[in-house]
Amino acid sequence: MEHIISVTVENKFGVLSRIAGLFSGRGFNIESLSVAPTLDPSMSQMTIVTSGDERIIEQIVKQLNKLIDVIKVVDLNESDFVSRETALIKVHTRPEDRAEALRIADIFRANVIDSTPATYTIEVTGDPRKIEAVINLLQPLGIKELTRTGRVAVARESIRSVGVQARKIARE
Amino acid sequence: MKLTGAEIFIECLKREGVKTVFALPGGVVLKIFDMLYQQKDLEIILTRHEQGAGHMAEGYAKATGKAGVCLVTSGPGMTNVITALADAYMDSVPLVCFSGQVPTNLIGNDAFQEADNVGLSRPCTKYNFLVKDVNDLAATIKEAFYIATTGRPGPVLVDIPKDVSMAKADFIYPNSVSIRGYNPVYVGNKWQIKQAAEAITKAKKPILYVGGGVVFSGASQELLELAEMTQIPVDMTLMGLGAFPGEHPLSMGMMGMHGTYQANMAVHYSDLVIAVGARFDDRVTGKVSEFCPYAKIIHIDIDPTSIRKNINVDIPIVGDCKAVLRELNQILRATVNGEQKELRKSWWDQIREWERDHPLTYHQEKDGPIKPQLVVKRLYELTKGRDPIVSTDVGQHQMWAAQYFKLAKPNRWLTSGGLGTMGFGFPAAMGAQAAFRDRLVLCIAGDGSIQMNMQEMATAVVSKLPVKIVILNNRFHGMVRQWQDLFYEGRYASSYLDTTPDFVKLAEAYGAVGLRPNKVADLDGVLKEAMATDKPVIVDVPTYPYENCYPMIPAGGCNHEMILEDPPELKKKQSQAGLVTPEDKDTVLTA
Numbered sequence: 001m002e003h004i005i006s007v008t009v010e011n012k013f014g015v016l017s018r019i020a021g022l023f024s025g026r027g028f029n030i031e032s033l034s035v036a037p038t039l040d041p042s043m044s045q046m047t048i049v050t051s052g053d054e055r056i057i058e059q060i061v062k063q064l065n066k067l068i069d070v071i072k073v074v075d076l077n078e079s080d081f082v083s084r085e086t087a088l089i090k091v092h093t094r095p096e097d098r099a100e101a102l103r104i105a106d107i108f109r110a111n112v113i114d115s116t117p118a119t120y121t122i123e124v125t126g127d128p129r130k131i132e133a134v135i136n137l138l139q140p141l142g143i144k145e146l147t148r149t150g151r152v153a154v155a156r157e158s159i160r161s162v163g164v165q166a167r168k169i170a171r172e
Numbered sequence: 173m174k175l176t177g178a179e180i181f182i183e184c185l186k187r188e189g190v191k192t193v194f195a196l197p198g199g200v201v202l203k204i205f206d207m208l209y210q211q212k213d214l215e216i217i218l219t220r221h222e223q224g225a226g227h228m229a230e231g232y233a234k235a236t237g238k239a240g241v242c243l244v245t246s247g248p249g250m251t252n253v254i255t256a257l258a259d260a261y262m263d264s265v266p267l268v269c270f271s272g273q274v275p276t277n278l279i280g281n282d283a284f285q286e287a288d289n290v291g292l293s294r295p296c297t298k299y300n301f302l303v304k305d306v307n308d309l310a311a312t313i314k315e316a317f318y319i320a321t322t323g324r325p326g327p328v329l330v331d332i333p334k335d336v337s338m339a340k341a342d343f344i345y346p347n348s349v350s351i352r353g354y355n356p357v358y359v360g361n362k363w364q365i366k367q368a369a370e371a372i373t374k375a376k377k378p379i380l381y382v383g384g385g386v387v388f389s390g391a392s393q394e395l396l397e398l399a400e401m402t403q404i405p406v407d408m409t410l411m412g413l414g415a416f417p418g419e420h421p422l423s424m425g426m427m428g429m430h431g432t433y434q435a436n437m438a439v440h441y442s443d444l445v446i447a448v449g450a451r452f453d454d455r456v457t458g459k460v461s462e463f464c465p466y467a468k469i470i471h472i473d474i475d476p477t478s479i480r481k482n483i484n485v486d487i488p489i490v491g492d493c494k495a496v497l498r499e500l501n502q503i504l505r506a507t508v509n510g511e512q513k514e515l516r517k518s519w520w521d522q523i524r525e526w527e528r529d530h531p532l533t534y535h536q537e538k539d540g541p542i543k544p545q546l547v548v549k550r551l552y553e554l555t556k557g558r559d560p561i562v563s564t565d566v567g568q569h570q571m572w573a574a575q576y577f578k579l580a581k582p583n584r585w586l587t588s589g590g591l592g593t594m595g596f597g598f599p600a601a602m603g604a605q606a607a608f609r610d611r612l613v614l615c616i617a618g619d620g621s622i623q624m625n626m627q628e629m630a631t632a633v634v635s636k637l638p639v640k641i642v643i644l645n646n647r648f649h650g651m652v653r654q655w656q657d658l659f660y661e662g663r664y665a666s667s668y669l670d671t672t673p674d675f676v677k678l679a680e681a682y683g684a685v686g687l688r689p690n691k692v693a694d695l696d697g698v699l700k701e702a703m704a705t706d707k708p709v710i711v712d713v714p715t716y717p718y719e720n721c722y723p724m725i726p727a728g729g730c731n732h733e734m735i736l737e738d739p740p741e742l743k744k745k746q747s748q749a750g751l752v753t754p755e756d757k758d759t760v761l762t763a
Contacts, residue, residue: 009353010353014290014294014302017291017294018294021294021295025295055480058480059477059480059481062476062477062479063477065476066475066476066477067353068298068299068319068351068353068354069353070353071352071353
């Protein structure tokens with residue numbers, strides 16, 4: 001089963017290769033991986049999309065935790081989360097297809113971020129199914145280039161009733 | 173006052189209480205060696221190969237429980253020490269390895285003797301550092317020792333570029349270390365420990381399965397108390413030998429592929445396995461799906477990744493063995509009473525029956541070729557009064573040593589378990605001898621594996637490390653030959669080594685002592701003579717070449733299905749070959 005694991009790591013050189021080495025050395029899958037700094041510049045946030053049965057995921061989480069440069073590991077599948085991915089799609093457009101390309105972009109609330117007489121570059125953000133759908137629709141027009149960011153994800157904040165929150169604040 | 177990087181390095185080692193550094197110089201570490209040359213506090217043992225330096229540091233660490241330290245140069249120095257790092261990583265040995273690196277401005281330029289030391293060692297160290305600024309050096313070394321020796325111990329590499337060892341900085345040694353991503357858990361979960369205690373009190377057929385973690389955490393006393401209080405038999409892994417007294421009536425000896433019959437049967441038929449500081453290695457579990465099928469499993473380990481990695485566990489307890497066992501004993505003291513002994517009577521009857529029916533056996537003819545088991549047994553009996561430290565290489569001799577050398581105390585057993593590194597034993601013994609100059613240090617080796625680090629004999633002689641090597645010389649890679657006999661229809665592909673070199677002459681060439689008993693009657697005398705010598709000694713014992721090590725669980729087999737002796741067709745073949753000592757190669761190859 002697919003899992004999204006959010007990993008907070010030290011922002012140092014070599015950390016990415018420690019993580020990548022862990023996955024390749026132990027035969028775990030990486031479907032996508034994205035890294036960027038957090039609000040605190042000494043830390044980076046990684047979102048790793050991986051798959052495996054319950055025992056493998058447990059090992060992945062434990063092995064990540066064991067790495068000294070890893071500060072925090074959260075298996076987002078343990079609760080509710082939202083995830084997004086961005087794709088940049090450069091579509092080849094003949095004059096008769098240009099309107100169709102714009103229409104598809106419009107349906108999916110995608111943006112055209114660059115345009116030449118023969119191409120559009122379309123930016124689309126969403127869950128992977130949405131991106132797949134856009135790609136499928138644009139494919140007949142002719143996709144020249146495609147680049148995807150890999151997914152980023154964040155846990156949904158749990159919703160508390162007002163009363164509980166008030167008590168908590170009072171205690172703090 | 174500002175110090176150079178090399179001086180800071182030395183100051184840091186002194187603060188960490190390091191006494192001995194196993195080292196081999198080279199271009200980029202010369203500044204450090206130059207400073208080491210001008211001081212008196214640290215002893216430098218110059219090895220003949222970097223692998224030897226690494227294994228010596230391991231032997232030192234295993235015997236003392238403190239971090240072993242080695243120092244190598246860049247490039248080939250680093251690649252040579254990798255085997256020792258990988259070995260230490262597998263067996264959780266605290267080790268700090270310092271490597272030289274080309275100057276920072278040349279890193280990445282394919283400079284002379286450059287290697288990506290951090291990249292090379294990443295998969296076989298607990299952590300590694302490249303120090304790019306001399307101002308970070310002291311703090312980095314402090315962190316390196318902290319990481320190597322805490323939690324589940326392991327090797328740490330510190331890579332020091334040449335310019336960093338020469339640049340100057342203020343020396344400030346931090347008093348403490350805090351790493352936000354590294355917080356080993358020592359105290360076990362109280363509720364889980366309570367569950368474990370309850371399971372132990374109720375179990376009818378419990379067994380303790382004890383690994384190297386008990387040795388490293390110094391939990392032998394707690395283990396002894398637990399076993400005696402609850403009357404639970406104790407199985408030891410190869411790494412756990414010495415954690416529990418080998419001659420204690422509760423000791424079942426070693427378990428696993430070449431473990432004793434009672435140890436493997438007991439674990440298979442038990443209803444409660446209490447794993448302490450062990451990791452369910454495939455050489456212990458055999459076929460995972462049929463490992464102790466009737467048992468509930470309690471697993472105590474400091475490394476959370478060990479738990480549920482290979483085997484499903486019912487009561488996991490993450491924590492230091494010593495702390496957890498102490499807590500467990502405290503609870504059990506209040507609950508355990510005479511009832512358990514009654515409850516487990518039939519279990520003990522069964523175990524004693526297994527012991528009686530299939531003890532470790534070998535057959536020694538009075539005038540026949542010397543059997544390897546006899547050598548280990550006599551060595552044990554002749555030296556046990558001196559509380560020796562014993563190292564081994566890897567192979568048949570290692571298994572016989574594990575079966576017949578019944579260690580009474582921990583930190584006496586130096587062997588390469590996880591990685592199975594031939595060539596480990598001799599340098600490891602020297603490392604232990606460097607730590608304990610007055611103790612008797614034995615190295616039980618095979619004629620194949622001793623040759624893998626033979627060059628260190630020069631180090632042993634020059635540095636006055638009087639290790640006593642006993643070679644069980646069967647002129648084969650014995651374990652390979654055994655597998656070929658059992659599983660490859662006796663085709664001895666590349667396992668026959670012939671009788672070179674002459675180890676007695678070789679020892680003499682190095683300035684050590686070489687001895688050889690030629691028949692059974694000479695054995696005791698020669699061993700005694702060796703033990704009485706104050707120089708390094710090689711005792712080259714020609715042994716029966718076709719002896720196989722039993723019991724044996726074939727790889728991937730079940731623990732209760734052991735091979736206990738040579739299969740009939742193999743016996744027949746051996747009797748046809750006669751008791752050859754294969755001076756004549758043709759006899760062996762057609763045998």
